[in-house]
Each structure stands twice: as C-alpha cells, then as structure tokens.
Amino acid sequence: MPPPTSHLHWIDARDRALRDPEGWLSLVALHWLVPGDTTITVSGATDDRRVVLPGALASPAATVSLADDGRVTATPAAGIDATLDDAAIAPGLTVDLRDDRNGPPSVLRFGRLHVTHIHRQHRAALRIRDREAPTLVNFRSVPRFDFDPRWTVPARVEPAPPDATIPVTLITEHVEDHPIAGTLVFEIDGREHRLVAEKSGEALFVVFGDETNRRTDDAGTYGGGRFLSVPAPDADGRTTIDFNRAVNPPCSFTPFATCPTPPEPNRLPFAVLAGERRPH
Numbered sequence: 001m002p003p004p005t006s007h008l009h010w011i012d013a014r015d016r017a018l019r020d021p022e023g024w025l026s027l028v029a030l031h032w033l034v035p036g037d038t039t040i041t042v043s044g045a046t047d048d049r050r051v052v053l054p055g056a057l058a059s060p061a062a063t064v065s066l067a068d069d070g071r072v073t074a075t076p077a078a079g080i081d082a083t084l085d086d087a088a089i090a091p092g093l094t095v096d097l098r099d100d101r102n103g104p105p106s107v108l109r110f111g112r113l114h115v116t117h118i119h120r121q122h123r124a125a126l127r128i129r130d131r132e133a134p135t136l137v138n139f140r141s142v143p144r145f146d147f148d149p150r151w152t153v154p155a156r157v158e159p160a161p162p163d164a165t166i167p168v169t170l171i172t173e174h175v176e177d178h179p180i181a182g183t184l185v186f187e188i189d190g191r192e193h194r195l196v197a198e199k200s201g202e203a204l205f206v207v208f209g210d211e212t213n214r215r216t217d218d219a220g221t222y223g224g225g226r227f228l229s230v231p232a233p234d235a236d237g238r239t240t241i242d243f244n245r246a247v248n249p250p251c252s253f254t255p256f257a258t259c260p261t262p263p264e265p266n267r268l269p270f271a272v273l274a275g276e277r278r279p280h
Contacts, residue, residue, distance in 0.1 A: 003147035025136040026129040030256035033066040033124045072097045082110035121174045143277040151243035151274035155186035157233040168260045204230040209262035211271040222252040225262040246275025
C-alpha cells in the first residue's frame with residue numbers, strides 16, 4: 001500500500017534536514033584540542049596543533065587557543081571577514097568560543113567554514129563544517145524500506161525511577177551514563193519487547209539495534225544502530241512506535257560525529273525491516 005501523506009511529508013522534512021549546509025553532512029573535521037594554539041589551515045602537515053581541511057577550500061586560516069582553565073578562544077587571520085553568532089568580529093579581535101554543555105555553542109564563521117567548540121569526555125574539540133563538503137554536495141537521498149503499517153505499533157511507557165541512568169558507549173568507545181525517561185513496552189508477532197528511552201524535548205529518544213545491522217545485502221542497516229523519536233505518552237501512559245521513521249545516526253554519514261550506540265537492553269532479537277537502510 002502507498003505510504004500515508006504524513007509519512008511522505010516526514011521523508012521530505014528528513015531529506016531537507018540532511019541537506020542543511022550546517023547539518024551533519026557538511027562536517028569536515030573533528031579536532032581534539034591540546035593546550036595552546038591550534039591553527040585552522042588548508043595546507044601543510046596535520047598534527048596536534050594544525051587542522052588541515054580536505055579539498056581546495058577557499059577558506060582562510062584562524063587560530064584557536066585552549067587555555068589551562070579550559071577557556072577556548074579564536075582569532076581570525078588578518079584581513080579575514082569573520083562573524084561570531086552572526087555578529088562581525090573586528091580585525092585582530094580574539095573572541096570566546098562557548099562550548100555545547102549548557103546549550104547551543106558559539107558559531108564562528110569565515111569563508112565557507114562554520115566552527116564550533118564541543119566538549120566530550122572532559123576534552124575540548126573543534127567541530128568544523130564546510131558548506132561545500134563532498135558529503136553534502138553529493139547527497140541525494142537515503143535508502144529506505146518501503147512503508148509498512150505493520151511496523152507502527154502501540155506501546156506503553158513504564159516511567160523510570162528518579163535519577164535512573166544507563167551506560168551508553170559512544171562510537172569513540174567512551175562510555176557515558178545517560179538519564180532514562182522510561183521503558184517502552186510493545187509486542188511484535190505476539191512477543192513482548194522493551195526499549196529504554198531518554199527524554200528529548202517533549203518526545204522520547206531511542207537508540208536501538210536489530211538483526212538488520214548485521215546484514216550486508218540491500219536489507220542491511222548501519223552497524224551502529226539507528227535512532228527513533230517516539231511521541232510522549234498520553235495521560236494513560238500510551239504512545240506509538242513507528243519503526244518506519246527509524247533514522248541513521250550522524251556517524252553513518254561522517255567520521256566526524258560522536259554518536260551513541262545501542263545500550264544492551266535496546267538490541268532487538270529480530271530484523272526491523274522498516275525505516276532507513278545503510279547509506280550509500
């Protein structure tokens with residue numbers, strides 16, 4: 001049967017988000033900072049103090065500094081037009097780069113580049129985007145399974161105890177404790193299954209794995225699992241899981257993301273033949 005209009009609109013919104021010139025597909029670098037100065041450049045040898053970007057970028061250089069107290073600052077090269085959070089930076093001015101621990105990070109822009117300061121595992125890093133990155137320019141769409149209404153299933157939500165957490169391994173192999181919002185309980189082919197969910201705005205967020213992660217044929221999905229957004233439960237604790245909207249994590253498109261992998265309780269013992277397949 002043809003997919004409902006709402007699902008087609010969701011696919012269109014998903015593809016438009018992936019085409020965003022400041023989205024995941026524009027990432028060209030993830031550089032862990034060391035104390036002192038690091039130069040962003042487009043030529044020369046890569047080392048701990050130089051970020052060398054791929055391709056013949058038209059973007060000029062800038063210097064980023066990590067202080068002993070964790071403060072990160074940036075100084076665009078002389079004669080470079082740059083902005084911080086869309087405000088012009090005066091020539092020679094050094095500006096603070098706020099990290100992403102307490103909200104959106106500062107955004108430094110110059111040329112085609114978009115630079116942010118992220119903080120992971122007690123370390124500072126630069127995440128750099130290029131509006132003309134090959135992964136973005138060459139993107140067309142994501143392979144998907146055909147819509148199947150059987151993969152839209154009712155679920156009940158068992159709230160988690162206060163302050164409950166679960167260990168989650170990132171693609172970088174670091175382990176973080178993530179807060180749990182609750183457990184989704186649902187049935188597939190008459191058997192009960194469970195998925196641990198985190199809070200994400202008003203919705204629930206799930207990282208799950210299934211038997212398609214192991215497949216190498218056209219029914220294969222990304223080996224690091226997929227993401228799901230699930231509506232918040234109603235007053236009776238009920239919601240709906242739509243596996244047709246399972247999406248690939250950013251790490252399936254770029255090596256410069258730091259994605260969570262499915263926690264052990266979220267590895268389903270069957271193939272979810274719905275949602276996004278492995279990207280080309």
